[in-house]
Amino acid sequence: MGARGSESEREVAELWRGRVSDFDTVLARLREDGIDTSNLSVDDVNKVDLMHMGGADSTDELTERAGITGGMEVLDAGCGIGGTSRRIAYRTGAKVTGLDLTPRAVETGNRLSEHLGIADRVESVHGSVTDMPFDDDRFDVVIVQHCAMQVEEKDRLFSEVARVLRPGGLLAMHDWFAGRATPLLYPLPWADGPETSFLEPLDDAIARLRAHGFTPEPFIDQTEKGVEWLTRTRTAIDRHLAEGGELTQTQQRNIGISQTMIPNLSEGGLVLGFLFARSADQSRDS
Numbered sequence: 329m330g331a332r333g334s335e336s337e338r339e340v341a342e343l344w345r346g347r348v349s350d351f352d353t354v355l356a357r358l359r360e361d362g363i364d365t366s367n368l369s370v371d372d373v374n375k376v377d378l379m380h381m382g383g384a385d386s387t388d389e390l391t392e393r394a395g396i397t398g399g400m401e402v403l404d405a406g407c408g409i410g411g412t413s414r415r416i417a418y419r420t421g422a423k424v425t426g427l428d429l430t431p432r433a434v435e436t437g438n439r440l441s442e443h444l445g446i447a448d449r450v451e452s453v454h455g456s457v458t459d460m461p462f463d464d465d466r467f468d469v470v471i472v473q474h475c476a477m478q479v480e481e482k483d484r485l486f487s488e489v490a491r492v493l494r495p496g497g498l499l500a501m502h503d504w505f506a507g508r509a510t511p512l513l514y515p516l517p518w519a520d521g522p523e524t525s526f527l528e529p530l531d532d533a534i535a536r537l538r539a540h541g542f543t544p545e546p547f548i549d550q551t552e553k554g555v556e557w558l559t560r561t562r563t564a565i566d567r568h569l570a571e572g573g574e575l576t577q578t579q580q581r582n583i584g585i586s587q588t589m590i591p592n593l594s595e596g597g598l599v600l601g602f603l604f605a606r607s608a609d610q611s612r613d614s
């Protein structure tokens with residue numbers, strides 16, 4: 329975390345310190361899911377390293393909609409253990425830098441990237457999205473995937489994104505926004521209570537982006553898709569249990585998530601979707 333790390337960032341880092349898997353645990357989870365870990369691919373590891381709704385399909389949709397191609401420099405802000413960073417680098421050839429507040433997430437991410445032989449194109453760095461350790465105008469695209477919902481200082485997040493994006497670069501968000509129905513059911517995947525959740529309504533996020541010089545594109549709502557995904561995942565687990573199967577750690581976690589997240593999404597407490605916004609086209613010096 330940057331030197332100016334706030335109280336809420338300390339709480340968020342503490343939450344993820346207890347939740348993020350180390351390298352050996354990732355391999356153990358893959359083996360538990362029946363994957364041969366002697367010759368792993370990025371696709372294999374993506375079964376357990378993507379910490380967001382919709383898994384690899386939503387990462388691919390985000391990548392395609394953002395138009396990411398080889399030769400681009402991408403920042404994955406709030407990268408977790410680097411699943412999205414590796415998937416983008418592997419599928420497009422882009423160079424991806426991940427940034428995360430949680431030291432263990434950075435360490436696990438870098439070990440996985442080395443293990444998969446992709447570390448020349450993917451690197452995770454420790455720090456906060458509100459105080460980024462990068463030069464101005466460096467990136468073509470900044471991804472914010474399931475991270476903004478947990479950032480209290482949203483003006484600092486967007487001003488830092490605007491600073492590190494090249495003029496006319498793209499912010500590609502896949503994130504959570506506050507819906508009209510309250511209160512929310514906890515736990516959320518990123519919070520046991522309000523201390524580590526900082527959701528804002530979509531309209532507020534759009535106004536904030538404009539204030540930071542971005543031109544937002546129309547929101548692509550994924551809330552219903554999120555309910556379908558959670559319901560499909562839950563049905564598959566229930567079928568597995570009915571057939572006498574034992575639950576893996578991943579399945580146990582997904583049961584817990586579905587119990588609160590299906591009502592939160594289907595009853596209007598949460599909004600999920602893609603929000604793209606271009607940074608101002610002229611150089612900051614002109």
Ligand SMILES: C[S@@+](CC[C@H](N)C(=O)[O-])C[C@H]1O[C@@H](n2cnc3c(N)ncnc32)[C@H](O)[C@@H]1O
Nearest residue numbers: 344378379380406407408428429430456457473
């Ligand atoms: C739900 S996980 C998503 C990880 C990743 N984007 C993915 O989709 O797989 C949220 C991540 O955001 C990180 N995070 C939260 N607040 C942050 C901040 N202020 N700066 C950097 N990372 C942050 C957490 O440490 C955690 O790893």
